[in-house]
Amino acid sequence: MDYPRREVFPSSPLALVAAEVRFNDSARLRQQTTVDAIAIALEHAFPVQDQFHQAEVQVHLGAGPKVSQTSGRTFKNSSSTAIVTLSAGRLSLETTAYSHFAEFRELMLLCCRAVVGAGVTPALQRVGLRYIDEIRVPDDAVRDARRWDRWIDPRLVGHLTIGPQTAQVQQAEGVVTYRLAEGSGLNVRFASLPRGAVVSPAALVRHAFDANQPLFVLDFDGYREFVGPDATLMSEEVIARTLDAVHAPTGEAFQASITEEARQLFRK
Numbered sequence: 001m002d003y004p005r006r007e008v009f010p011s012s013p014l015a016l017v018a019a020e021v022r023f024n025d026s027a028r029l030r031q032q033t034t035v036d037a038i039a040i041a042l043e044h045a046f047p048v049q050d051q052f053h054q055a056e057v058q059v060h061l062g063a064g065p066k067v068s069q070t071s072g073r074t075f076k077n078s079s080s081t082a083i084v085t086l087s088a089g090r091l092s093l094e095t096t097a098y099s100h101f102a103e104f105r106e107l108m109l110l111c112c113r114a115v116v117g118a119g120v121t122p123a124l125q126r127v128g129l130r131y132i133d134e135i136r137v138p139d140d141a142v143r144d145a146r147r148w149d150r151w152i153d154p155r156l157v158g159h160l161t162i163g164p165q166t167a168q169v170q171q172a173e174g175v176v177t178y179r180l181a182e183g184s185g186l187n188v189r190f191a192s193l194p195r196g197a198v199v200s201p202a203a204l205v206r207h208a209f210d211a212n213q214p215l216f217v218l219d220f221d222g223y224r225e226f227v228g229p230d231a232t233l234m235s236e237e238v239i240a241r242t243l244d245a246v247h248a249p250t251g252e253a254f255q256a257s258i259t260e261e262a263r264q265l266f267r268k
């Protein structure tokens with residue numbers, strides 16, 4: 001789980017951390033008794049529980065849109081800073097109050113134990129670990145996105161010098177996908193925005209922030225896809241091993257994206 005320059009910052013810019021497990025459709029997770037057993041196993045950590053129904057629209061070439069309904073259960077902690085979402089094909093954990101990877105990892109494994117303990121062991125499709133940072137600094141100079149090079153590694157903002165130097169760069173964004181070993185990958189998205197936020201979870205509470213300030217968004221999505229003729233069934237061991245494997249390149253990419261001045265700001 002270690003990687004170069006790993007550090008836990010007291011004033012971290014993290015806005016949201018999420019882990020997601022996607023698997024083949026499980027009929028057991030549409031049985032009320034199964035879901036109730038999982039709810040009971042999670043109620044000490046996530047006592048606020050509710051049903052959800054969500055419409056999904058899929059558009060295919062040569063055919064009209066297809067609307068499907070997804071139903072499931074949500075489990076939220078008492079401070080409304082972490083939520084678990086469970087459906088017949090997906091288990092996720094999201095938090096706006098991330099402290100340490102070990103603590104977050106254990107919460108996700110608690111959810112996996114509850115699902116497997118209820119007799120649900122579907123074939124895995126994808127396991128992901130995502131970190132979204134919203135960096136705001138006390139400096140009006142970043143009204144021009146080129147000035148983010150004080151806090152963001154120049155390799156991410158250097159391309160903004162292309163274009164008229166007399167004009168401010170108001171907004172910029174990009175995405176890079178890295179292919180890692182054993183079906184794993186890392187999506188890195190970055191953006192300079194003039195104001196607002198990219199994380200606005202309806203069900204979770206966020207720390208206060210100034211929505212009128214410019215922000216630089218760093219979005220790291222580490223994942224492993226499970227493909228091939230041999231199915232990998234859901235288990236605590238597989239989920240733990242996968243989270244550990246994708247955490248290191250995700251954290252390494254974050255540390256490579258910021259400058260020493262940003263580290264000093266986050267250490268306060």
